[in-house]
Amino acid sequence: MMVATLSLLGLLVALYLTLFKIGVIGELTCRIGSCETVNTSRWSMFLGLPVAAWGMAAYLVLLMLSLIGLQPRFDGSRPVAVALTGIAGAGTLFSAWLTYLELAVIHAICIWCVTSAVIIGTIFLVSVLDLRSVTAARPDADPELADASTSN
């Protein structure tokens, strides 16, 4: 549930930055830092698309996966937990690189980008913990839990 909620928040933040990038929103609300400097720099594009749009896609996939994982049929599903951890891990590394660029190269901080970095980092931590608990509770690891899971 936490991953789904955080993914939705991340999606909204990424959508906000994407709308600015494509000109729908004229000005970012940015009381701390210089959001516009960061979001108009050359590093605000990645493979021909706004970085924020990539973030939107990642958060959307995370949201869908986490909602799938909440369905009784996929409760405790290891593939879902692995996919969530993998995508969140890649997103965290990408966000760490972007934060490095903000601090060391652009010399400007975008508070919305930092918010997104914190969100994706938290999703990754929660996903890792979830993956560990799913792995520990695998039916082949504990026969009693196997019974319990089949009875669900």
Next chain:
Amino acid sequence: MDSGRGRRANVVKQQRQSSMRNFYILLGAVAVLGSALLVYNGSRPKVQVTTVDLPPGSISDAEGYRYGSASAPVEVIEFADFECPGCAQWSTVVEPDVRKRIFDTGKASLRFFDFPLEMHRNTLTAANAAACAADQNKFWEMHDRIFFGRADWATESTSRPDKFMASYARELSLDMGRWQKCFDDRAHQARILGNKAQGIKLKVGQTPTFIIAGRMHAGGPSYDEFAALIDSATKAAPKR
């Protein structure tokens, strides 16, 4: 015993369903609230308007860089910084339309004033490059090229913007000997800072800022907003 376990399983199932229902409600509420904030932000006027005391003649005709006919019924004064992202966005996205449909048709003219902000380390270099291009009647071509290439030469990209300016000057087929000397000597720096001083006197607080018919509009208006401001200024302007 079995029926007791069954009842417990039912209770657990109901509790789970109820907690999932609450969760979906919470998720829906976050989605609705977030979307509402985005819609509010998107529909918020992009410019803040204040009235400015600008009696006729308070800015000399010789100041700024003019685009369009001096006899146009409305004169727009723009204060902009070449390194400001909002100015670059306005210049590359909105201004081409504004020129074609408003300035080129004689409905209004524009006077551009440099307003180099200290936080932008490369902006004065750009302002000087454009001023030296103006000596060869290519200010607007240079203005457009500088704004278009902003991401390449801005502070976050390079500490040596001069080579970008020189390459733009070459692209525009300027007399490079004259342009380079003017640029290296910072021949127009005093005028550029004078333009900024004019803005400070008028209490310009951000870039871009437009002054239209005595009203100061801070921020970059969309084409429709700009056209509406010109229409209303035209109606209020004395007939020439």
